[in-house]
Structures are given as structure tokens and as C-alpha cells.
Amino acid sequence: MSEKNREGKRTARERLAEERQKHRTAEKRRRVLIVGGAVVGVLALAAVVGVLAANSGKEKTDTAGPLTAPSGATGEDSLAVPVGKESAKSTLTVWEDFRCPACKSFEDGYRSTIHELTEAGQLKVEYHLATLIDGNMGGSGSLRAANAAACAQDLGKFPAYHDVLFENQPAETDDAYAKNSRLIELAGKVDGLDTDTFKKCLDDGTHDSWVAKAHKAFQSGGFSGTPTVLLNGKNIYQDRTMTPAKLKQLVQRADRA
16 A cells, blocks of 8 residues: 555544544533523522412412401301201201202202291301312302302302302302302392492402401311301201201290290
8 A cells, every 4th residue: 555545544534533523522512501490490480480489379368358358257266057946946057168069969958948947046057168069070150159258248149149059059169159150140130139239349359368267267177078067066867867847846845934
């Protein structure tokens, strides 16, 4: 092999080695840029998440508002909405959720008897509102409906609106009561409730914090679910022999005592 050919091959090998080195250097630089970019991206994402979390916390604080109990609320921490005469000898304590199908079943079965007994002055009812279904199914219909019922209480329309909400209860998976427009539409079924005052109370979420506190009281009460119904402190909803007729008998017996 001539000296010239050997020199040509060496030069070719050197060029190939240089190209390979350039390629390795470029690849290394590319990996550094990718890793660096990823780190910057993660840091930027963390910063964004931090800002969102901070803003979220601020929003919750800002929208929670003061705890405002509805007019005439009674009991511990004013968490009960009373219906009936204070002088009644029997008290029915009811824990309900406006999205709860079992609560609707109870109301449909016992509504007329409860009305009869409260109107006769023989029974007073203390309604406590919970948001159990919002937690179980998602959504905010329980909260929005409970706030609306508290707004109705401010206007002296709680009993009628309470009944309308249960009579028109959507399917458990349907969060229809999350829309104030639907709650206002149903308010039209109660004489004198569909007012600017009622609408503002809904839009402002005036009693949201009160509803949240009522639900916490339900959670800490050790109850198994909604409805929970107590007659003079005794859980009658768990009594499988209980009927509207039996409830009426118990109340009237206590009234005569």
C-alpha cells in the first residue's frame, strides 16, 4: 500500500472519529437541555399549583362568609328550624337531606300526620339539614337546597317550601338542586316566596356556613344516615313497627298525660 493511500485512510478515520465525537457532544448537550427543561417545567408547574392552591384557599375563606342562622332557628348553636307550637308536649327531631331518597319516602308517608299534629298544637318539629348526598354522590344540590330552605325560613315560608322540595326531589344522581334557577322555580309554588329578597339570599349563599355547621353536627352525632327521626329523644325511624298511625297515637297519648 502506498504512503499516499495510508495517509488517505488515516485521514478518513480521523474524520470519522471527529464526527463521532461531535455527535456524542451534541447528544450530551441535547440530554442536558432536555433534563434542564424538564426541571424548569416541574418547578414552573409547582409554582402554578402553589398559586392555585393559595388562591383556592383564599376563595374558600372569602366565600365562606359569616355564620348566619335563619330567622327563628333554635337549639344548640341555633341549628334547628322549628315548626309547631313551643308548648307542644312532644318533639320530633328530624335530620334530613333534600337530595336523600329515603328522606323523601319518610316525608311522603308521614307528611299529612305531622301537619295534623303540629297544627293541633300536639307536636313540634325541629328540622336539621344535612348535606350527606353531596359528599356521597358529588355536587352541591344538598347545600344549595338547604340554604334555600333557610332563606324560606327567613320569610316565614319554611314548612311549605320544605314540602315542595321533597315533593319535587330529583333522582339522587341528578344534581338539579345545585341550580338556583330550579330552586327559584320551585319557590313559585309557595305563595309569597318568589321575591327579590329570597333570590338575593340564594345568590349570596347567606346560610351556607350555617348549613355546613349543621352537617358537622350531624356527622358528630353518631347517626347512621338520613333521615334520622327522634320522638322525644327516641329513634323511631329504626323502629320497624312505626307507622304514621302509631306516631299519632304516641303523640296524642303524651299530649293527654
